[in-house]
Amino acid sequence: MAVIGRLFAIFFGFLVACIVASVVVLYAIFFPEMSDVSIDVDQSAINLILGFGFILISGFALMPALVIALVTEAFSIRHILAYAVGGGIAGLCCYLGFIPFDTVNMTFNGIVRRHLEVMVGAGILGGVIYWMIAGRNAGAWRSSSPNASSAPPPMPR
DSSP, X not given: OHHHHHHHHHXXXXXXXXXXXXXXXXXHHHOTXXXXXXXXXXXXXXXXXXXXXXXXXXXXXXXXXXXXXXXXXXXXXXXXXXXXXXXXXXXXXXXXXHSOEETTTTEESOOOHHHXXXXXXXXXXXXXXXXXXXXXGTTGGGTOXXXXXXOOXXXXX
């Protein structure tokens, strides 16, 4: 039963991390001059952009995030730095998924440095958010067994 609860925590953590990463990416890419929150922007357009951004970010980040979640659950890795680095790698994979790859020269064509930095930064923030929701208890489902007695340990003599 603990595994099912853990799967829900992983899924919920992934969704919230993708929402936060998509907000960061879309505001950084579409509104780079936005330093004052009082700028008059059409709210329905923002909602539409955030919706599509969430779909794109979560779709491209699913496989790298799944690999990171499996590794951290299997080895009970609970350190925040591991999730931040994993999120950065997932953000890098997401960005490189958008960029065309030249198989003849074995290079990516059209890398924009600012966009790469924004995607990696959003991935790091997404990794930290995932750690806050699900990563702090990675692998804890293995230590809880239903047959464990609730009696305290015996007193030393």
